[in-house]
Amino acid sequence: MWDAKVAVAYLDKHARSASHGKCAAYVRKAIEAGGVRLHRHTSAKDYGESLIAAGFAVEEASILNAGDVVVIQPIAGHRHGHVAMYDGAKWVSDFKQRNGLYPSESYRRLTPAFTIYRHP
Template identity: 50%
Template sequence: MPWDKNKAISFARDRAGAGGSHGKSHCAKSVREAIERGGITLVPTGDAKDYGRNLTNAGFAETNTTMPIAGDVVVIQGIDGHLSGHMAIYDGRIWISDFIQNESLYPNRAYRQIKPKYKIYRHP
């Protein structure tokens, strides 16, 4: 099945909307399941920060963009207190993980203050 970013985004938005405004530490699982709903199977990994290789193996490519487009996936490295890192999908307006991230690709204040490294992946 070809990649359908709209199905992935819709699934992510529906699931995150049901979860409230704060993450439940299930960002990697939520985003992986959204990507799978869009037609791409990812090998699960334990931590969000480790999904880069799985995304590239599934046909996504790392991009150096500062202007994400709908369907882009961000993988953010861990910080103190959040060692697993973070993962989210962009819907064209906001980033979505296991919750709706209204402020930025960084999921919370600690990430926004530290600004750890991240990579954005895009499927052609």
């Protein structure tokens, strides 16, 4: 049974102040702490299928909920893309993102495609 509060608490507790390139592992572990098992992937960009298989659905609403997960496609220099979870106030991956959905200036400048997933 999915518990978004447990997943968010796990991620907030373990996230660092700056990225160290482990977004997929941190977010996967948080989702699993929340009660949903995911297939493991090397690249963050590949987690969409696993989220769908685990009961998440693509979310198109503009209002975010704690526990929503974003999968962002790759950009030059970041071939694995990015994944993060919304904690109710900010996006968190392996670090607490200070500037919204995109994790860095290069992502904000290039605005690659992304998909938001929500567990019902």
